[in-house]
Amino acid sequence: xxxxxxxxxxxxxxxxxxxxxxxxxxxxxxxxxxxxxxxxxxxxxxxxxxxxxxxxxxxxxxxxxxxxxxxxxxxxxxxxxxxxxxxxxxxxxxxxxxxxxxxxxxxxxxxxxxxxxxxxxxxxxxxxxxxxxxxxxxxxxxxxxxxxxxxxxxxxxxxxxxxxxxxxxxxxxxxxxxxxxx
Numbered sequence: 001x002x003x004x005x006x007x008x009x010x011x012x013x014x015x016x017x018x019x020x021x022x023x024x025x026x027x028x029x030x031x032x033x034x035x036x037x038x039x040x041x042x043x044x045x046x047x048x049x050x051x052x053x054x055x056x057x058x059x060x061x062x063x064x065x066x067x068x069x070x071x072x073x074x075x076x077x078x079x080x081x082x083x084x085x086x087x088x089x090x091x092x093x094x095x096x097x098x099x100x101x102x103x104x105x106x107x108x109x110x111x112x113x114x115x116x117x118x119x120x121x122x123x124x125x126x127x128x129x130x131x132x133x134x135x136x137x138x139x140x141x142x143x144x145x146x147x148x149x150x151x152x153x154x155x156x157x158x159x160x161x162x163x164x165x166x167x168x169x170x171x172x173x174x175x176x177x178x179x180x181x182x
Contacts, residue, residue, distance in 0.1 A: 001014060001015065001016050001017060001028065001031065001034050002014070002015040002017075003015075003038045003040075006097045006099065006109075007095075007097055008083070008085055008092045008095055008096075008097050010085075010092075010112050010114075010115075011083055011097045011109065011110065011111055011112075011115070012038065012040060012109070012110040013099060013107055013108075013109055013110075014071075014107065014108040014109070014110060015105075015106075015107050016028055016029060016106055016107075016108070018106060027106055029073060029108065030042075030044075030071065030131070040110055041069055041133055043133060044071065044131035044132060044133060045132065045133065045134065045135060046131070046132045046134075046135055046136065047129065047130070047131050047132075048129070048130050048131075048132065048136075049075075049127065049128070049129045049130075050127070050128050051076075051125065051126070051127045051128075052121045052125070052126055052127075052128075053121065053124070053125055053164070054121050054122070054123060054124050054125065054126075054158065055120075055121060055158055055161060055163055055164050056120070056121045056163065056164045056165070057118065057119070057120045057121075057146055057155070057163035057164065057165050057169065058118055058119055058165075058166075058169065059082065059116065059117055059118015059119060059143070059146060059169065060082065060084055060116035060117060060118040060143060060144040060145075060146055060169075060172065061116060061117055061118065061141060061142070061143055062086060062114075062115065062116040062117065062141070062142055062144075063134070063136075063137055063140040063141050063142070064140050064142050064179050064180075064181070065137065065140040066134045066135060066137040066140055067113035067114060067134065067181070068113060068132040068133055068134045068136075069110070069111065069112045069113045069132065069133035069134075070110075070111045070117055070130045070131070070132050070133075071108060071109075071110050071111075071130060071131040071132075072101065072108060072109050072110075072111065072117075072119075072128060072129075072130040073101065073106070073107070073108040073109075073128070073129055073130070074101040074102050074103055074126060074127070074128055074129075075103065075127045075128070075129050076103055076123075076125060076126060076127035077102065077103060077121065077122070077123030077124070077125050077126030077127065078100065078101070078102035078103070078104075078121075078122045078123040078126060079100075079101055079102075079119040079120060079121050079122060079123075079126050079128060080098055080099075080100055080119060080120045080122060080155065080156050081098065081099050081100075081101050081109055081117075081118075081119045082096055082097065082098045082099075082117070082118050082119065082120075082153055082155075083096065083097050083109070083111040083115040083116070083117050084096045084115060084116040084117075084144065084151055084153070084175075085114065085115055086114060086115060086116050086144070086175070086178070086180045086181055087114040087115075087180070087181045087182075088180055088181065088182050089182060090114070094150065094151060094175060096151055096152075096153050098153065098154065098155075100122075101119075101128075102123075113133065113134075114181045116142075116143075116144045118146060118169075120155050120156070120157070120163060122156065122158065142173070142178060142179055143168055143169055143171070143172035143173065144172050144173060144174070144175055144178050145172035145173060145174055146163070146165070146169060146172065148172075148174050148175050150174065150175050150176060151175055
């Protein structure tokens with residue numbers, strides 16, 4: 001496994017070592033010692049799995065209490081994965097990182113607590129699996145508007161069409177109006 005810092009150093013891109021032969025391939029997607037050696041958590045308490053059709057945008061989600069760190073990978077298809085720093089005292093507050101994740105490259109991304117997260121589906125269908133460091137708490141979940149001009153995420157929208165979204169995500173708050181981390 002190789003670990004790389006993204007443009008926001010708290011975000012880590014993880015490239016697993018792939019072992020391939022005539023039968024197929026094998027990769028290790030998580031190993032507690034290797035994560036600990038990189039200063040990353042190994043105490044994941046819940047695994048989540050979601051499937052979405054092309055053009056779907058999920059996010060930007062976070063929990064104001066019980067914040068979740070997320071280890072994200074794509075099992076089927078391709079997505080554009082985004083993390084936004086929403087820690088007011090951070091030197092990278094309001095900045096975002098966007099990374100293409102796919103079945104083909106098998107890369108993963110570590111997003112620590114204190115970030116809003118979302119992804120946009122680029123393939124016909126995508127399945128995303130992610131480990132989290134705290135339980136889902138719907139009463140503490142918040143959503144930042146996906147196209148907040150203050151953040152300025154450059155989503156790679158297909159055919160420049162509006163994304164397919166839930167009502168909750170369409171009604172997200174602007175960063176300036178959102179409940180954030182100090």
